[in-house]
Amino acid sequence: MRRLRPAILALSALAAAAPTTAGEPPTPAALKAQYARPETIPFPEDNPRSPARVTLGKQLFFDERLSGGNDTACATCHIPALGWEDGERLTESTGGGNLKRHTPTIWNRAWGRTFFWDGSARSLEEQALQPIRNPGEMNQPMPALMDELRRIPGYRKGFRAAFPDAEAPVITAARLAKAIATYERTVVQPQTAFDAWVDGDGNAISEAARRGFRLFNGKARCAECHSGWNFSSGAFHDIGLPDTGDRGRGAVLDLPAADHMFKVPTLRDIARRAPYMHDGSLPNLQAVLDHYQGGFVRRETLSADMEAIALTDREEADLIAFLHTLTTPPAARGVPRPELPQ
Numbered sequence: 170m171r172r173l174r175p176a177i178l179a180l181s182a183l184a185a186a187a188p189t190t191a192g193e194p195p196t197p198a199a200l201k202a203q204y205a206r207p208e209t210i211p212f213p214e215d216n217p218r219s220p221a222r223v224t225l226g227k228q229l230f231f232d233e234r235l236s237g238g239n240d241t242a243c244a245t246c247h248i249p250a251l252g253w254e255d256g257e258r259l260t261e262s263t264g265g266g267n268l269k270r271h272t273p274t275i276w277n278r279a280w281g282r283t284f285f286w287d288g289s290a291r292s293l294e295e296q297a298l299q300p301i302r303n304p305g306e307m308n309q310p311m312p313a314l315m316d317e318l319r320r321i322p323g324y325r326k327g328f329r330a331a332f333p334d335a336e337a338p339v340i341t342a343a344r345l346a347k348a349i350a351t352y353e354r355t356v357v358q359p360q361t362a363f364d365a366w367v368d369g370d371g372n373a374i375s376e377a378a379r380r381g382f383r384l385f386n387g388k389a390r391c392a393e394c395h396s397g398w399n400f401s402s403g404a405f406h407d408i409g410l411p412d413t414g415d416r417g418r419g420a421v422l423d424l425p426a427a428d429h430m431f432k433v434p435t436l437r438d439i440a441r442r443a444p445y446m447h448d449g450s451l452p453n454l455q456a457v458l459d460h461y462q463g464g465f466v467r468r469e470t471l472s473a474d475m476e477a478i479a480l481t482d483r484e485e486a487d488l489i490a491f492l493h494t495l496t497t498p499p500a501a502r503g504v505p506r507p508e509l510p511q
């Protein structure tokens with residue numbers, strides 16, 4: 170008998186219809202309930218979407234001038250063509266050495282409850298200013314950046330359009346963060362083959378992928394943590410990666426019992442986002458499956474949901490085939506770089 174956890178309890182209405190065994194194919198209705206994509210993007214009341222705010226936020230996201238050296242934009246590390254990551258194990262820091270954690274995707278962050286691998290930022294607005302200030306990332310103090318942006322006529326115009334009711338000075342760090350966050354909320358993964366299948370196109374994914382999906386929800390136990398349409402419960406777990414001195418959630422909560430815990434990441438576009446994990450330590454999906462098949466460190470903080478699973482070669486191939494159905498179709502991958510204000 171599995172222990173029920175709060176995240177699962179909250180979904181109990183859906184869980185009743187959820188496929189939980191490898192044998193029974195889920196009924197289309199049960200699938201839809203659990204995996205259908207939301208129809209609208211949530212925007213917070215104090216930062217509503219407007220076309221001008223999205224346009225401004227996108228310009229800021231792609232603008233290298235936001236960094237101290239005028240050489241690094243958000244999009245330098247969150248590269249649209251690479252699933253909004255950078256393909257590096259750990260990205261080089263401006264201060265020399267590497268950043269301490271692997272760059273995560275920003276797909277579907279509108280639905281996130283916490284941000285960063287350790288959940289230390291509570292909103293996208295709060296998150297956005299940190300890489301700009303961080304000496305290892307964009308290394309730009311806010312007052313200097315405000316002066317710089319206020320001198321660019323195109324940005325003066327763009328901020329006024331995005332924040333029509335604001336009093337001078339219209340260009341502030343808080344509004345910069347709001348604009349970037351608004352743009353990020355529009356970064357929603359386009360329809361994948363998996364979504365088409367959930368929508369009723371029975372042939373959108375292969376037979377192997379359908380078997381893999383059943384394993385994902387059953388024997389392989391992945392959906393215990395990678396749950397729902399975005400494949401993340403949003404919870405924190407220690408999945409037993411070797412200790413690199415990063416306490417993760419434990420440092421945020423100042424709680425040793427939460428050491429080694431990191432946020433469950435989305436699995437959308439996962440096949441295009443190697444290497445994997447907060448430390449970028451697993452080079453490919455095979456290495457990830459090896460990890461879950463007993464390749465993890467057993468310690469006090471290890472999640473109660475971590476049980477060594479055992480998959481046959483065919484099951485591994487099926488599971489990987491399923492993960493590939495979450496890939497963004499080629500035609501929907503690129504985001505053209507916006508024209509930047511002068």
Ligand code: HEC
Nearest residue numbers: 242243246260268270271272273284285286287297300306
């Ligand atoms: C030098 C590379 C780099 C740059 C530049 C950068 N990021 Fe990141 N980003 C990262 C890394 C690494 C993390 C993970 C850090 C952590 O969890 O401690 C991250 C995390 C995030 C997250 C959290 C995602 C999640 O699922 O929790 C968001 C959102 C984000 N960045 C947006 C931005 C924005 C907006 C900018 C520009 C203002 C930016 N990033 C600039 C590397 C970068």
Ligand code: HEC
Nearest residue numbers: 389391394406431432433434445446447457461472474475
């Ligand atoms: C106990 C909860 C739990 C279970 C069960 C689980 N995962 Fe994870 N998964 C996580 C967490 C937490 C992370 C991030 C860990 C880290 O970086 O420290 C993660 C990371 C991943 C990543 C890397 C994602 C990225 O963006 O780098 C992949 C791929 C993955 N899991 C696939 C799976 C598959 C496939 C299964 C089933 C075989 C599975 N997971 C089972 C919690 C879980």
